[in-house]
Amino acid sequence: xxxxxxxNIKDHLECFRNDEFKKMIENKRKQxxxxxxxEKVKEVAEWTKTWEYRELNFKRxxxxxxxxxxCQPLGALLCALGFEKTLPFSHGSQGCVAYFRTHMARHFKExxxxxxxxxxxxxxxxxGQNNLHEGLQNAIxxxxxxxxxxxxxxxxxxxxxxxxxFINNAKEKGxxxxxxxxxxxxxxxxxxxxxxxxDNQMKGILQHMTDYFEKYGVDxxxxxxxxxxxxxxxxxxxxxxxxxxxx
Amino acid sequence: MxxxxxKETALKFIEEILSRYPTKARKDRAKHMVVDEPxxxxxxxxxxxxxxxxxxxIRGCAYAGSKGVVWGPIKDMIHxxxxxxxxxYYSRAGRRNYxxxxxxxxxxxxxxxxxxxxxxxxxxxxxxxxxxAIQELNQLFPLVKGITIQSECPIGLxxxxxxxxxxxxxxxxxKVVVPVRCEGFRGVSQSLGHHIANDxxxxxxxEKGVKGREIEPSPYDIAIxxxxxxxxxxxxxxxxxxxxxxxxxTQWSGDGTLSEVxxxxxxxxxxxxxxxxxxxxxxxxxxRFGIPWIEYNFFGPTQIFASMRKIxxxxxxxxxxxxxxxxxxVYKPRLDxxxxxxxxxxxxxxxxxxxxxxxxxxxxxxxxxxxMNVVATGYEFAHQDDYQRTLHYIDKNAxxxxxxxxxxxxxxxxRKLRPDLVASGIKEKYQSQKMGVPFRQxxxxxxxxxxxxxxxxxxFARDADMAVNGNVWKFIKAPWQQ
Numbered sequence: 126x127x128x129x130x131x132x133n134i135k136d137h138l139e140c141f142r143n144d145e146f147k148k149m150i151e152n153k154r155k156q157x158x159x160x161x162x163x164e165k166v167k168e169v170a171e172w173t174k175t176w177e178y179r180e181l182n183f184k185r186x187x188x189x190x191x192x193x194x195x196c197q198p199l200g201a202l203l204c205a206l207g208f209e210k211t212l213p214f215s216h217g218s219q220g221c222v223a224y225f226r227t228h229m230a231r232h233f234k235e236x237x238x239x240x241x242x243x244x245x246x247x248x249x250x251x252x253g254q255n256n257l258h259e260g261l262q263n264a265i266x267x268x269x270x271x272x273x274x275x276x277x278x279x280x281x282x283x284x285x286x287x288x289x290x291f292i293n294n295a296k297e298k299g300x301x302x303x304x305x306x307x308x309x310x311x312x313x314x315x316x317x318x319x320x321x322x323x324d325n326q327m328k329g330i331l332q333h334m335t336d337y338f339e340k341y342g343v344d345x346x347x348x349x350x351x352x353x354x355x356x357x358x359x360x361x362x363x364x365x366x367x368x369x370x371x372x
Numbered sequence: 373m374x375x376x377x378x379k380e381t382a383l384k385f386i387e388e389i390l391s392r393y394p395t396k397a398r399k400d401r402a403k404h405m406v407v408d409e410p411x412x413x414x415x416x417x418x419x420x421x422x423x424x425x426x427x428x429x430i431r432g433c434a435y436a437g438s439k440g441v442v443w444g445p446i447k448d449m450i451h452x453x454x455x456x457x458x459x460x461y462y463s464r465a466g467r468r469n470y471x472x473x474x475x476x477x478x479x480x481x482x483x484x485x486x487x488x489x490x491x492x493x494x495x496x497x498x499x500x501x502x503x504x505a506i507q508e509l510n511q512l513f514p515l516v517k518g519i520t521i522q523s524e525c526p527i528g529l530x531x532x533x534x535x536x537x538x539x540x541x542x543x544x545x546x547k548v549v550v551p552v553r554c555e556g557f558r559g560v561s562q563s564l565g566h567h568i569a570n571d572x573x574x575x576x577x578x579e580k581g582v583k584g585r586e587i588e589p590s591p592y593d594i595a596i597x598x599x600x601x602x603x604x605x606x607x608x609x610x611x612x613x614x615x616x617x618x619x620x621x622t623q624w625s626g627d628g629t630l631s632e633v634x635x636x637x638x639x640x641x642x643x644x645x646x647x648x649x650x651x652x653x654x655x656x657x658x659x660r661f662g663i664p665w666i667e668y669n670f671f672g673p674t675q676i677f678a679s680m681r682k683i684x685x686x687x688x689x690x691x692x693x694x695x696x697x698x699x700x701x702v703y704k705p706r707l708d709x710x711x712x713x714x715x716x717x718x719x720x721x722x723x724x725x726x727x728x729x730x731x732x733x734x735x736x737x738x739x740x741x742x743x744m745n746v747v748a749t750g751y752e753f754a755h756q757d758d759y760q761r762t763l764h765y766i767d768k769n770a771x772x773x774x775x776x777x778x779x780x781x782x783x784x785x786x787r788k789l790r791p792d793l794v795a796s797g798i799k800e801k802y803q804s805q806k807m808g809v810p811f812r813q814x815x816x817x818x819x820x821x822x823x824x825x826x827x828x829x830x831x832f833a834r835d836a837d838m839a840v841n842g843n844v845w846k847f848i849k850a851p852w853q854q
Contacts, residue, residue: 131713132709132710132713132830132834134710134830134831134834135827136603136820136821136822136827136831136834137470137603137604137820137821137822137831140604140608140822140827141604141607145611146607146611149607149610149611149614150472150607153610153620153623153627154472156585156587157584157585157587157620157621157622157629157631157632157635158448158585158629158631158632159448159517159584159585159629159630159631160478160629161478161515165478165515166474166477166478166515169477169478169514169515170474170477173476173477178512181511181512182512184508185508185512186504186508187487187501187502187503187504187505187507187508188452188485188486188487188504188505188506188508188509189457189484189485189486189487189488190483190484190485191464191483191484192457192461192484192486192488194457194461195457195458195461195462196456196457196458196459196461197458198458199458199462214426217525218433218525218556218557219423219429219431219432219433220431220432220433220434220435220436220459220556220562221433221458221459221556223430223431223432223433223436223799224432224436224458224459224462224463225462226799227462227466227797227798227799228462230798230799230801230802231466231798234802235802236799236800236801236802236803236806237799238428238779239428240425240426240427240428241425241426241429242425242426243422243423243424243425243426243429244425244557245422245557245558245559245560246557246558246559248557249528249529249557256425257425259396259397259424259425259426260425260426261426262394262397262426263393263394263397263424263425263426263427264426264427264428266392266393266394266397267392267393267426267427267428267778267780268428268780278525279455279456279458279524279525279526280525280526280529280556280557283494283525283526283529283530284529313491314456314457314458314489315455315456315489315490315491315493315494315526316490316491318457
């Protein structure tokens, strides 16, 4: 570490606090920002601490400020991550997935896998089935999951894409193996919050796996293990499944 | 020490990486990966097209490009995330576009303002709610200079008329209200979001003749564009330009204000750092106001000094003399000390670089100033002209150039090229570190910075050394060391 002290390198935590930068920034504020000035800022800041402001704030009906919630697909992602070798798949805009992955990576400080069917403007017009089909094929080929847990972004929801029929079509066309589990959930971001999304995805997975076990038998349990992964598991889920999903 | 492969080996690597894809995707991805050597002036990958579904692209959407990149940093306006709650939540205070102000009173960058669309808004439309939202904001935040409406996916799909709302409320509150059609499904990446944001500035600020603060013009007025003040980048850049004797009337948009945006018309020259996100407006300025623009690069001494001289040549001898003095007497000695200390520790190390639309080329020379070699670089959302410009930066060794890389490709490139440093984004960070490969974030500067300018290069060198030579990596084995 001696090298760093020798050169006394200051980064953003300190380097802007010297007189030169202070003067530069002050000058920018005075000359170019059309700043109202310290007095006015203090005045308004004081006003925000008054009862009048409080009443104004509570009367809000239309604008939400710093809501402590996220949208459904984020919860769906968290749920899907609890299942081993399960790749979360979001049907809709790809920007959402970038945001979910970033948010989770910043929180867990772990890599967070998730793919998108990358729907764009033309998919908004014609529907996203082709995107979903190609997405399933590419995701399985590249990342080799045992299961894909699918959810939707608001774009796919608003245009009314039907995941159940799309997924069944994919299997009927032979694009993915018929016994490859693809549980899904519709997770519109304008209903509830990320908690709703978690529940929806969980319900989707449990429902799907119940049918799956009925069809393929629990002997195929080696294909599906609901516990493990780098994230916290569903306590007692396997026990519940054994009790309710079949022998 | 990292491996520098020749073109033939690099092409073989690419083929191996592509072999995992299904046929259709493989044919497509093959067009997005090329190998360039110094002197190549034609071979560029296909770019700025749709990502293949399901491949784990790293790209974002137009909302991110508009709200996140361009409009978000403008500190004295409120940017409404118009639509469901998610987009605004995930992008809240996630980008280190630093600013000075009293948040919630005269500046509003970090809070999340949203119309929090519910099902009934989807069914009945959100225009009325938007109108009321703007009224409420103006009441609660009297010092706000204006509002922008950053559209999320549903807005374009349900046919809301945010332009009408903008016009109406702007008259009512007597402030600038800018409707921005940056719905996430538009375009193929963040890039169209930049374009839409640029256009909205053109249509609702410049074409409407919005005025900034009165300022006395001078022959040395310039505007810094496409610098988002990540970790203070724009302040470090501004300092250099002011020390040269120039007068920066606009910072666009890091630590930027509506007044500065409006006053850009008073600049004698527009200095464009991030070309990708601001060239649209720069071209408009040239056409409409006759203000010329030039590109510059403040990463590392080679580029900084070249850019300083390029900028100085636009002005008189006084500026040029001052610039030479600054370079020879102040900056070069300072940065030479940095290179003297760090270059021996970094000489020959290799870098895999993958960022957004500018840094994958702009930073190459800064690495080379430290003796490091960029063996692969790539962009999430660059266009043909960015790749064209990148060719000029390939001057040391054969370099793999990839457009819209997938997580698979980044992981495999890391395995095959065995770089000493992977420089990319948060979604790639832990994947890399868990493979035992040092990593530095090149979007957020890994919570460090600034990296522009003189202070920036010192910090950049320190961080590169810290990452590459960190002792912790001795305790973790990369896959090829096991």
